[in-house]
Structures are given as C-alpha cells and as structure tokens.
Amino acid sequence: xxxxxxxxxxxxxxxxERATINCKSSQSVLHTSNNKNYLAWYQQxxxxxxxxxxxxxxxxxSGVPDRFTGSGSGTDFTLTISSLQAEDVAVYYxxxxxxxxxxxxxxxxxxIK
Amino acid sequence: xxxxxxxxxxxxQPGDSLRISCAAAGxxxxxxxxxxxxxxxxxxxxxxSGISASGGATYxxxxxxxxxxxxxxxxxxxxxxxxxxxRAEDTAVYYCAKGDGATVTNFRWFDPWxxxxxxxxxx
Numbered sequence: 001x002x003x004x005x006x007x008x009x010x011x012x013x014x015x016x017e018r019a020t021i022n023c024k025s026s027q028s029v030l031h032t033s034n035n036k037n038y039l040a041w042y043q044q045x046x047x048x049x050x051x052x053x054x055x056x057x058x059x060x061x062s063g064v065p066d067r068f069t070g071s072g073s074g075t076d077f078t079l080t081i082s083s084l085q086a087e088d089v090a091v092y093y094x095x096x097x098x099x100x101x102x103x104x105x106x107x108x109x110x111x112i113k
Numbered sequence: 114x115x116x117x118x119x120x121x122x123x124x125x126q127p128g129d130s131l132r133i134s135c136a137a138a139g140x141x142x143x144x145x146x147x148x149x150x151x152x153x154x155x156x157x158x159x160x161x162s163g164i165s166a167s168g169g170a171t172y173x174x175x176x177x178x179x180x181x182x183x184x185x186x187x188x189x190x191x192x193x194x195x196x197x198x199x200r201a202e203d204t205a206v207y208y209c210a211k212g213d214g215a216t217v218t219n220f221r222w223f224d225p226w227x228x229x230x231x232x233x234x235x236x
Contacts, residue, residue: 038221044158048228049226050208
C-alpha cells in the first residue's frame with residue numbers, strides 16, 4: 001500500500017498570508033507512461049463531505065479559486081493557498097490514485113491566526 | 114458533476130448487518146466506477162471499497178474483506194454496501210463518491226461526494 005504522509009498536522013495563518021501544506025508518498029505516484037502524477041487534493045469543512053480541489057497534482061478543478069495551487073512530482077507534493085481567506089478554514093487531504101488501495105493523507109487543519 | 118445521496122445508516126450492535134445505499138443523479142451512472150469511503154469520528158478519510166462501472170470488478174480495503182460487499186444497480190442508479198459482522202471500529206460516516214473512470218484501477222479522484230450516512234456500531 002502507498003502511505004501518504006501530510007505535514008504539518010495543523011497550521012495557523014493570518015488572513016491574506018500564505019499557507020503551505022506538504023504531502024509525501026511512500027513510493028512515486030508518477031506514471032512514466034503519461035508523465036502524470038496520480039495525486040489529488042481535497043478540502044473538507046466541518047460537517048461537510050470533502051470537495052475536490054486539484055487533480056493530476058496541479059490541475060485545479062473548474063471553479064476552484066486560483067489562490068489554490070498544487071505542485072510537486074514523484075513523492076513530494078505541496079498545496080499552497082496564496083492568500084488565506086476566512087472561508088479557507090478547513091482540513092485538507094491529499095490522495096493517491098496510482099494504485100489500489102486508494103489512500104489518503106492524514107489531513108492538515110488550517111486555521112486563522 | 115452530479116449528485117449523490119446516501120441512506121440507510123443507523124445504530125447497530127456488534128456482529129449485526131446493515132445495508133447502506135447511495136442514489137445517484139445528474140450524470141451517466143452506468144459509465145463510472147464508484148466507491149465507498151468512510152471517516153471515523155474526528156479522524157481522517159479511508160477508502161473502503163470500489164466497483165467498476167459494469168459491476169464486474171470489485172475491490173476492498175483489507176479490514177473489510179470478507180465482511181463487506183459492494184454492488185450496484187445501474188437500472189436504478191444506485192450503489193450499495195452490504196456490511197456484515199460489524200465491529201465497533203466500523204463506526205464512521207460512510208460516503209459514496211464517483212470516480213473519473215470506468216474501472217476501479219482507473220478510479221482516479223473522488224468527485225462528487227455524497228453528504229454521508231452515519232453508521233454507529235455499539236452495544
């Protein structure tokens with residue numbers, strides 16, 4: 001199984017400041033056949049199901065604000081919120097879809113400082 | 114994008130069985146693989162099971178193999194999860210989610226997710 005490890009577990013950022021979330025996979029999720037990283041990011045607000053933000057490690061889903069950016073390749077990935085807004089308070093998860101079982105990171109809680 | 118709505122959760126005793134359902138609308142249900150994922154109270158997300166678009170291939174996480182069965186009825190646009198031999202550690206909100214491909218091995222990302230149904234296993 002591919003283990004996904006996120007860091008930090010939580011972070012507090014001032015409004016308008018940058019938030020950076022890291023995700024590391026126990027093995028590469030880069031498919032050499034198509035040069036794509038099989039990684040997605042989700043946002044989950046309290047009492048709600050997760051929502052897809054980014055797939056293929058860096059492709060923003062339609063409608064997702066451009067302050068959310070995914071980057072990285074192979075085993076190391078980052079989700080950056082360039083200018084934190086109040087509505088971005090949530091838990092963020094990474095997920096690999098390179099192999100079954102599909103696995104998620106443990107989550108990173110983002111709060112306002 | 115479509116909509117998903119789970120139902121059938123509730124309070125059961127250890128060892129009991131329960132079937133939860135997920136009604137799909139707004140997309141071609143028979144074209145996409147589907148999955149169940151769960152979230153224990155205060156915990157993270159865990160993929161539980163997936164089924165191909167045709168229903169011919171199913172996959173499970175190790176902790177539920179032999180106890181849970183995923184099925185789908187494409188004529189009713191509905192996904193099911195039959196859970197037998199329930200344990201306290203199965204207590205969670207169960208979400209259904211649509212994949213981006215037709216097979217579980219090509220499931221890719223979960224989008225959309227239903228609002229979830231709570232299953233509580235307790236004596």
